[in-house]
Amino acid sequence: MANLKGSHIYGTKGFLICLFFAVTASASAFGKESVPKGLIGDWSLDLSTNEPAWLKIEEVGGEPAIHMRVHVQSAGPHKITEFKDKRFTFPIKIKREGKNGPEVTTNTVNVGLKNGKLDGLILNDDLEKPYDRITFTGKKFAPIPKRPDLSKVQFGHPISLFNGKDLAGWHLYNPNKKNGWQVEDGVMVNNTPKTDFGSTGSYGNLQTEALFEDFWLHIEFLVEGGRNSGVYLRGMYEAQVVDRDSRMQGLQGVGSIFGRIAPSVNAGKEPGEWQTYDLTLVDRHVTVVLNGIKVIDNQPVEGPTGGAIHTDPTKPGPIHLQGDHTAVRYKNIYLAPVMKK
Numbered sequence: 001m002a003n004l005k006g007s008h009i010y011g012t013k014g015f016l017i018c019l020f021f022a023v024t025a026s027a028s029a030f031g032k033e034s035v036p037k038g039l040i041g042d043w044s045l046d047l048s049t050n051e052p053a054w055l056k057i058e059e060v061g062g063e064p065a066i067h068m069r070v071h072v073q074s075a076g077p078h079k080i081t082e083f084k085d086k087r088f089t090f091p092i093k094i095k096r097e098g099k100n101g102p103e104v105t106t107n108t109v110n111v112g113l114k115n116g117k118l119d120g121l122i123l124n125d126d127l128e129k130p131y132d133r134i135t136f137t138g139k140k141f142a143p144i145p146k147r148p149d150l151s152k153v154q155f156g157h158p159i160s161l162f163n164g165k166d167l168a169g170w171h172l173y174n175p176n177k178k179n180g181w182q183v184e185d186g187v188m189v190n191n192t193p194k195t196d197f198g199s200t201g202s203y204g205n206l207q208t209e210a211l212f213e214d215f216w217l218h219i220e221f222l223v224e225g226g227r228n229s230g231v232y233l234r235g236m237y238e239a240q241v242v243d244r245d246s247r248m249q250g251l252q253g254v255g256s257i258f259g260r261i262a263p264s265v266n267a268g269k270e271p272g273e274w275q276t277y278d279l280t281l282v283d284r285h286v287t288v289v290l291n292g293i294k295v296i297d298n299q300p301v302e303g304p305t306g307g308a309i310h311t312d313p314t315k316p317g318p319i320h321l322q323g324d325h326t327a328v329r330y331k332n333i334y335l336a337p338v339m340k341k
Contacts, residue, residue, distance in 0.1 A: 033083060033084070033085075033086060035057070035059060035064050035083075035086075036086050036112075036113055038113050038116065039057050039086075039111075039112065039113060039118075040057050040058060040059065041056070041057065041058075041140045041141060042054070042055070042056045042140065042141040042302070042303050043055040043056070043057075043118060043138035043139065043140050043141070044138060044139045044141065044310075044311040044312040044313075045118075045120070045136050045137070045138045045311065046136060046137050046138060046139070047070070047122075047134055047135075047136045048130065048134050048135045048136065049130050049131065049134050051070050051071050052070075052071050052304075052308055052309055052310050052311050053068070053069065053070045053071065053136065053311060054067075054068065054069050054075070054303055054304050054308070054311040055067070055068045055111070055118075055120075055138060056068070056075075056303060057088070064080060064083065064088070065077045066078050066080060066088060066090055067303075068090075068092055068109065069304075069306060070092070070094045070122075071094075071095070071096075071306075071307065071308075072095050072199040072200065072306050072307050073092075073093050073094060073095045073104070073199070073306070074093065075259075075306070076092075078090040078091060078092055078109075079091065085112070086112050086113065087110055087111065087112030088109075088110070088111050088112065089108065089109065089110045090108075090109055091106050091107065091108055091109070092106070092107055092108075092109050092122070093105070093106055093107075094107055094122075095199060095200060096131070096200070097200055097202075102198060102199075102200045102201075105124055105126070105127060105131075106124075107122050107123060107124040108122070108123045108124070109121070109122050109123075110123070111136075117137060118136075118137050118138035118140075119137065120135065120136040120137070120138070121133070121134070121135055121136070122134040122135075122136065139312060141303075141313060142314070144283075144284050144285075144300045144302070145283040145284060145285075146283075147283075147285060147298055147300070148282045148283045148285055148298065150280065150282065150287065150298060153282055153338055154338070154339040155215075155216055155336040155337065155338055155339065156336055156337045156338075156339050157336065158216075158218070158334040158335065158336040159334065159335055159336070159337075160333070160334055161208055161210075161319060161333040161334065161335055162188055162330070162331070162332075162333040164183070164186040164187075164331070165183060165186075166183055167181060167182075167183060167188070167206070169208060169209050169210065170206050170207065170208055170209065171206070171207065171209055172204040172205070172206060172207075173204060173205040173206070173207050173309060173320065174204055174205070175204075177202065177203055177204030177205075177324070178192075178202050178203045178204060179203075179204055180192045180203045180204070180323055180327075181204075181206050181323060186331065187329050187330070187331045188206075188321075188329065188330040188331060188333075189327075189328075189329050190203070190206070190229070190321075190323040190327055190328050190329070191327055192323065192324075192325075192326060192327055194324075194325065194326050195226065195227075195326055196326075197228045197248070197325060197326070198325070199306065199307060199324075199325075200324060201324035201325065202324075203323050203324050204323055204324060205320060205321060205322050205323045205324055206320075206321045206323050207232075207235065207309075207318040207319060207320040207321065208318040208319045208320075209318070210318065211234075211316040211317055211318055212234060212316055212317065212318070212319070212335065212337060213234070213316045213337065213338065214281050214282045214283065214337070214338035215233075215280075215281060215335050215336060215337045215338060216278065216279070216280045216335070216336045216338075217231075217233065217277070217278070217279045217280075217281075217319065217333075217334070217335050218276070218277070218278050218279075218332065218333070218334045218335075219231055219276075219277050219279070219319075219330060219332070219333045219334075220274055220275065220276050220277070220330065220331050220332045220333075221241050221274070221275055221277065221328060221329065221330050222272065222273065222274050222275070222328070222329040222330075223241055223242060223243055223271065223272075223326075223327075223328050223329075224243075224271050224272050224327070225243060225245065225246075225271035225272070226246075226271075226326075227242070227243075227271075227325075227326040227327055227328060228241065228242050228246070228248070228322075228325045228326050228328075229241040229242075229321065229322040229323070229325055229326065229328035230258060230307070230321070230322040230325075231277060231279070231319065231320075231321060231322075232305075232307070232308065232309070232317075232318075232319070232320035232321070232322075233279060233281045233286070233317075233319070234281065234316065234317035234318070234319075235308060235309040235310055235317030235318050235319075235320045236304045236305070236308045236309075236310065236311065236313065236317055237257050237260070237281070237286060237301050237304065237305055237308070238257065238258040238305040238306070238307060238308075238322075239255075239256075239257060239258070239277055239279055239288060240252060240253060240254055240255070240256045240257075240258045241254065241322070241328060242254045242268070243268055243269065243270060243271040243272075243273075244266050244267075244268030244269060244270065245268075245270065245271065246268075249266065250262045250263075253266060253268070254266065254267075254268035254275070254290065255267055255268060255288055255290040255295040255296070256288075256296075257286055257288070257296065257299075257301055257305060258305045258306065259305050259306060260301055260302065260303070260305055261286065261288075261296050261299050261301065263288065263290065263295035263296055264294075264295050264296070264297075265293065265295055267290040267291050267292075267293040267295050268290065268291070269291060274331075275290065275291055276289075276290070276291050276292070277289070277290060280298075282298075282338060284300060284301055284313055285298050285299060285300050285301070286298075286299055286300075286301050287299075307322070319333070319335070
């Protein structure tokens, strides 16, 4: 009994000692250098390839954490492999259209401040120019404004963004993609053979030629079962378009701001039924009314969602509709801009 008890005590002590050194090592891994306060925050990135990208550097539990996304793919957090001379090094996966379809590569990012400004480099020696060596700078987001009082916000007269006859006022985001969009019986229709939810495809996304700041948007959509699209507010924040029974739920389900804000309830309809979105964007806060039910109530959006076509929240942007996923239908699209004081 004594030996067993002593063994237990020794084992416990040994475990605690190992745990102490593990925690100490973890806490001191980046402790030799403090993270420059100028680096901490959200950044809209300006890449030499002109790809939309976003970076967030923060401290969590006293340790640095980094999120970064180039157009699509996961935003992390990414594993920091080195922090030296006040610069971070970490791997990031980037998804692009390749010669034989979508390709995902693992790249190395090095980022820090140079002369007080963001300075970054994305390297991948296996890629051809211009993707082998991408330089970038960035613009830091201002803090999110306080929650607006929507009862005091004045909206202008609603304007129709879709005339029900043709695609006047709209164009493909990437003119090199296939155009699956057309108008049928007063409905905007995207016909593609694609059935998976992959974030890239040979068919193109559609967007308004006009750019908008803050607004209320009404749009109606129809998706069949196992189909997926999205409505991007100002080209930055995606309101998810799927049916209520989709495998994508919560943060990725209908009524969500994709990957950012989950709806309070699943107010979606069955596959093949028309659904209605009323979406309000004011001061980087979003309200989502799905099929007459408020599912997101004036909540802040911290950063762009995956697939955003730009990442600067101070700039106006288009209404952008996903067409590179699967078939979808839209109609009755109206927008009322917020009136400036």
